[in-house]
Amino acid sequence: xxxxxxxxxxxxxxxxxxxxxxxxxxxxxxxxxxxxxxxxxxxxxxxxxxxxxxxxxxxxxxxxxxxxxxxxxxxxxxxxxxxxxxxxxxxxxxxxxxxxxxxxxxxxxxxxxxxxxxxxxxxxxxxxxxxxxxxxxxxxxxxxxxxxxxxxxxxxxxxxxxxxxxxxxxxxxxxxxxxxxxxxxxxxxxxxxxxxxxxxxxxxxxxxx
Amino acid sequence: xxxxxxxxxxxxxxxxxxxxxxxxxxxxxxxxxxxxxxxxxxxxxxxxxxxxxxxxxxxxxxxxxxxxxxxxxxxxxxxxxxxxxxxxxxxxxxxxxxxxxxxxxxxxxxxxxxxxxxxxxxxxxxxxxxxxxxxxxxxxxxxxxxxxxxxxxxxxxxxxxxxxxxxxxxxxxxxxxxxxxxxxxxxxxxxxxxxxxxxxxxxxxxxxx
DNA sequence: GTCTATAACCTGATAGAC
DNA sequence: GTCTATCAGGTTATAGAC
Numbered sequence: 015x016x017x018x019x020x021x022x023x024x025x026x027x028x029x030x031x032x033x034x035x036x037x038x039x040x041x042x043x044x045x046x047x048x049x050x051x052x053x054x055x056x057x058x059x060x061x062x063x064x065x066x067x068x069x070x071x072x073x074x075x076x077x078x079x080x081x082x083x084x085x086x087x088x089x090x091x092x093x094x095x096x097x098x099x100x101x102x103x104x105x106x107x108x109x110x111x112x113x114x115x116x117x118x119x120x121x122x123x124x125x126x127x128x129x130x131x132x133x134x135x136x137x138x139x140x141x142x143x144x145x146x147x148x149x150x151x152x153x154x155x156x157x158x159x160x161x162x163x164x165x166x167x168x169x170x171x172x173x174x175x176x177x178x179x180x181x182x183x184x185x186x187x188x189x190x191x192x193x194x195x196x197x198x199x200x201x202x203x204x205x206x207x208x209x210x211x212x213x214x215x216x217x218x219x220x221x222x223x
Numbered sequence: 224x225x226x227x228x229x230x231x232x233x234x235x236x237x238x239x240x241x242x243x244x245x246x247x248x249x250x251x252x253x254x255x256x257x258x259x260x261x262x263x264x265x266x267x268x269x270x271x272x273x274x275x276x277x278x279x280x281x282x283x284x285x286x287x288x289x290x291x292x293x294x295x296x297x298x299x300x301x302x303x304x305x306x307x308x309x310x311x312x313x314x315x316x317x318x319x320x321x322x323x324x325x326x327x328x329x330x331x332x333x334x335x336x337x338x339x340x341x342x343x344x345x346x347x348x349x350x351x352x353x354x355x356x357x358x359x360x361x362x363x364x365x366x367x368x369x370x371x372x373x374x375x376x377x378x379x380x381x382x383x384x385x386x387x388x389x390x391x392x393x394x395x396x397x398x399x400x401x402x403x404x405x406x407x408x409x410x411x412x413x414x415x416x417x418x419x420x421x422x423x424x425x426x427x428x429x430x431x432x
Numbered sequence: 433g434t435c436t437a438t439a440a441c442c443t444g445a446t447a448g449a450c
Numbered sequence: 451g452t453c454t455a456t457c458a459g460g461t462t463a464t465a466g467a468c
Contacts, residue, residue, distance in 0.1 A: 267454090271452075
């Protein structure tokens, strides 16, 4: 149970490798042997650091959620900027993250489906209410009470999340059907982003629904 | 190789069970034992009918694609109806399919990512060009050449697919955060559908982009 | 802390009796 | 066609030497 003070030497390398492989192939199709091989260490070392594959995934998943979810809150609450400016920033930030990790959206949805408990744990560790409540409060103010009490929060989430991740979720298909090169994909994305922002702004400022 | 004339007695039951389990848990996390157990037959029988797990999945995947993709084309080409009527029908049909199989969108995206070859085979078997070309031709006419030659086809696909599947991809999360009961989910969906139709009509009739 | 060796199990697949 | 029995290989996990 207890570890000596120099016991975490290989942990960053393991986490980094595991993160990459889990995101690419998912929990089920990534074996401990794969991770050990790509990290250049022996299998039992993985168990020394994390005991089981499940615990290792737990650590990796938490770290991934931590690395991208909190950024949302910081941007939304810059009240000196206009709503569409802030939405533009959010879309920009997440597009960047997904450009660097195109399989992240699939990973998230796949692993939450496999075991929703991981998400709950990650959000608990994040003390999510400290982020979410102020964020929702800010939105509530700017949207007005009557719209807020309608169905608009799910609509906002679905429009944001659906439009934002669909190019990445379907990237494999898109690269066969629509785009021939990576640069064509990025080109499309640079035009897609303002379109997404426009849909979100329309939703928030009450033009639709 | 050759089979006697009564050799397909158990095949429908096997396919039905495999279809359900593959959609629910995915290829990697569904074992031949699972399928045999739930179908109430012995493991070797599966191999007698399909030889390998991969071939069995191939058959199931093809049947699934066949069961929902062709309906798109038939609706789009009812030229006597208005564009928004036809889009409404499409959204309605696919919402229905996904309500009955909430894990289908995740299944599709997960398995295409695992091996894009299955999609190519399924589309080949469907003689996709017989469906797709007339469909695209009809859209091209109604949208006008200059819009068609822009980026609008991917935009159309992303808006359609992204908005349509996002409630189902995130259903697990949604049922924890937004909705308490299945009927609340359906209630949201009944308001979500016309919203999706409105976005698509706006895109096709040139209001945006 | 990191290695070798191995346990215990489950997987897909096949052979052969009936 | 469907069964029992079995195989070879890969999986997670651990024991114990160093």
